[in-house]
Amino acid sequence: xxxxxxxxxxVLITGRHGFTGHYVARALSAAxxxxxxxxxxxxxxxxxxxxxxxxxxxxxxxxxxxxxxxDAVVHLAAIAFVAHGSADDFYRVNxxxxxxxxxxxxxxxxxxxxxxxxxxxxxxxxxRISPIPETAQPAPANDYAVxxxxxEHVAELFAGKLPLVIARPFNYTGVGQASKFLVPKIVAGFxxxxxRLELGNLDVARDFSDVRDVAQVYRALLESEDARGExxxxxxxxxxxxxxxxGLCRKLSGHDLEIVVNPDFVRDDEIKVLKGDPTRMxxxxxxxxxxxxxxxxxWMLEA
Numbered sequence: 001x002x003x004x005x006x007x008x009x010x011v012l013i014t015g016r017h018g019f020t021g022h023y024v025a026r027a028l029s030a031a032x033x034x035x036x037x038x039x040x041x042x043x044x045x046x047x048x049x050x051x052x053x054x055x056x057x058x059x060x061x062x063x064x065x066x067x068x069x070x071d072a073v074v075h076l077a078a079i080a081f082v083a084h085g086s087a088d089d090f091y092r093v094n095x096x097x098x099x100x101x102x103x104x105x106x107x108x109x110x111x112x113x114x115x116x117x118x119x120x121x122x123x124x125x126x127x128r129i130s131p132i133p134e135t136a137q138p139a140p141a142n143d144y145a146v147x148x149x150x151x152e153h154v155a156e157l158f159a160g161k162l163p164l165v166i167a168r169p170f171n172y173t174g175v176g177q178a179s180k181f182l183v184p185k186i187v188a189g190f191x192x193x194x195x196r197l198e199l200g201n202l203d204v205a206r207d208f209s210d211v212r213d214v215a216q217v218y219r220a221l222l223e224s225e226d227a228r229g230e231x232x233x234x235x236x237x238x239x240x241x242x243x244x245x246x247g248l249c250r251k252l253s254g255h256d257l258e259i260v261v262n263p264d265f266v267r268d269d270e271i272k273v274l275k276g277d278p279t280r281m282x283x284x285x286x287x288x289x290x291x292x293x294x295x296x297x298x299w300m301l302e303a
Contacts, residue, residue, distance in 0.1 A: 008032040009071030023215035055097025064105040089149035131277035170235040174211030196258040200265030210291035220285035235276025
């Protein structure tokens with residue numbers, strides 16, 4: 001057995017088989033954690049540390065926690081696509097699903113080494129503050145953001161019972177992210193040498209990070225005793241517009257294509273600029289290296 005594995009306990013990752021979960025599992029495993037997962041359906045490549053439990057089924061979640069008995073948790077599972085069709089799903093999964101998980105952890109006496117909950121920078125809405133600190137007044141502009149803010153409030157009910165960390169990731173991307181998200185869609189258009197690409201508002205700007213960096217931040221927050229009880233932005237501190245991303249992809253790929261703005265892709269509740277303040281994150285996770293966004297796009301184009 002790897003000696004490092006004897007120094008860490010069991011970590012449960014909900015959403016382990018999703019885009020972010022793959023990278024977080026890799027980062028935690030490399031750091032010596034024994035990675036377990038809980039998903040609402042059996043993964044295509046299951047292993048003995050996978051358990052099936054729908055977050056919205058409190059009894060199933062409780063049974064899974066009693067079985068795994070995790071020392072730590074990184075809770076990533078959520079309905080995360082803002083344009084998802086059902087508002088009910090946001091609240092059933094993101095809010096009540098998280099409550100079911102926290103209740104089960106407390107009941108079983110699990111999670112003593114840390115519980116990191118993935119919220120979202122979308123809770124800040126169209127704030128005029130830039131960069132946005134964790135102290136900014138929330139102003140959620142869609143059901144996804146409201147469900148995540150409500151999740152944070154529910155988590156406060158367990159603050160004295162669990163070593164909680166609330167993470168508010170801004171936008172991030174990388175190899176393996178679904179093409180329904182904007183950056184993978186743009187990258188795929190250039191990688192496949194498409195003649196044209198339909199997008200929404202090109203003037204929106206986002207604070208983009210590399211998913212590999214985000215995974216390391218989750219690991220570091222889980223392992224940091226100083227992070228317990230904190231709410232932490234995960235961000236780069238730089239905002240890049242979709243127009244700039246298109247320009248970078250043109251240069252990196254050597255391909256040009258026609259960009260068509262499709263009104264159907266422009267949301268009424270669109271957040272124009274979202275840029276985070278990484279000061280608290282940097283202080284709590286010292287020494288982590290970061291990929292430049294151009295390097296992230298190159299990685300995605302070459303994958």
